[in-house]
Amino acid sequence: MMVRLISKDLLGLEYLSKQEIELILDTAKPFKEIFTRSIKKVPTLRGKTIVLLFYEASTRTRTSFELAAKRLSADTVNIAVATSSVVKGESLVDTGKTLEAMKADFVVIRHGMSGAPHLLGRTIKASVINAGDGWHEHPTQGLLDIFTIREKMGSVKGKKVVLVGDILHSRVARSNIWGLTKLGARITVCGPSTLIPGYVEQINGVEVEYNLDKAIKSADVINILRIQLERQKENLFPSIREYSLLYGIDEERLALAKNDVIIMHPGPMNRGIEITSDVADGVNSVIYEQVTNGIAVRMAVLFLLAGGETATADVVE
Ligand code: CP
Numbered sequence: 001m002m003v004r005l006i007s008k009d010l011l012g013l014e015y016l017s018k019q020e021i022e023l024i025l026d027t028a029k030p031f032k033e034i035f036t037r038s039i040k041k042v043p044t045l046r047g048k049t050i051v052l053l054f055y056e057a058s059t060r061t062r063t064s065f066e067l068a069a070k071r072l073s074a075d076t077v078n079i080a081v082a083t084s085s086v087v088k089g090e091s092l093v094d095t096g097k098t099l100e101a102m103k104a105d106f107v108v109i110r111h112g113m114s115g116a117p118h119l120l121g122r123t124i125k126a127s128v129i130n131a132g133d134g135w136h137e138h139p140t141q142g143l144l145d146i147f148t149i150r151e152k153m154g155s156v157k158g159k160k161v162v163l164v165g166d167i168l169h170s171r172v173a174r175s176n177i178w179g180l181t182k183l184g185a186r187i188t189v190c191g192p193s194t195l196i197p198g199y200v201e202q203i204n205g206v207e208v209e210y211n212l213d214k215a216i217k218s219a220d221v222i223n224i225l226r227i228q229l230e231r232q233k234e235n236l237f238p239s240i241r242e243y244s245l246l247y248g249i250d251e252e253r254l255a256l257a258k259n260d261v262i263i264m265h266p267g268p269m270n271r272g273i274e275i276t277s278d279v280a281d282g283v284n285s286v287i288y289e290q291v292t293n294g295i296a297v298r299m300a301v302l303f304l305l306a307g308g309e310t311a312t313a314d315v316v317e
Contacts, residue, residue, distance in 0.1 A: 041073060137171050190211075267287065
């Protein structure tokens with residue numbers, strides 16, 4: 001059976017089927033092979049225009065989408081929201097209609113409000129890709145995390161993935177939970193009770209463990225989330241020092257896990273708080289491989305949303 005992406009937009013892993021997620025992951029593989037070439041570029045999306053509309057700061061996601069687009073030969077335009085007409089009060093809908101009038105084919109949007117990409121997707125004909133909306137989802141981060149686990153372990157099914165830290169505010173956690181449970185992984189979320197939303201325990205395939213030493217013992221993957229220092233003013237845990245003692249991963253704690261456990265972090269990292277440098281840069285870490293894989297996954301997303309089918313040798317030649 002031929003699988004295609006059903007929606008014109010990529011808004012979240014909640015809305016994708018297992019088959020659609022697998023299609024994106026399978027398509028990313030041949031695109032990653034392009035990175036080993038001296039000329040890392042194919043003509044697949046020549047003539048397409050991709051607008052990067054980031055209302056929040058980003059290093060990895062924005063650069064990764066831009067590189068993905070350029071490696072597919074698309075034209076890219078960056079809108080620096082701070083110097084755009086958004087500061088004069090232009091609404092998201094009007095900004096979207098303006099980009100549509102300029103014949104953008106894709107709009108990649110990051111926004112502080114959950115649901116902003118959905119509104120944009122309903123407003124314009126171009127494909128809208130969610131690059132992170134509020135606390136809701138960060139689907140391409142979820143996809144690149146799953147791609148990395150598959151690459152390292154062959155399969156996600158039956159693997160124990162521990163998500164550590166601020167689950168409540170984390171769009172990365174939500175996309176991981178949707179994607180990984182659809183592919184049959186077992187998820188343990190671990191963090192202070194104030195940072196774990198009540199609903200997660202109701203999700204099939206997800207369990208909650210407040211003791212990190214117990215949680216990581218049989219883990220295949222530990223995905224460490226950024227502690228969102230900007231939320232600390234809400235007093236959701238007593239102090240950074242206590243958080244670090246209870247939920248930070250250092251070499252001593254890592255020694256409790258399996259020898260071949262993989263350590264992931266979406267970045268940006270707070271070194272010395274949720275992860276020490278010896279763990280971040282140690283042999284179990286795949287953090288920079290996640291970054292590399294992000295480009296391949298985003299190439300696959302752009303290719304498939306443009307109407308492409310499974311990428312074969314002729315697409316990536
Ligand atoms: N992982 C991630 O979304 O990083 P950026 O905020 O740098 O894009």
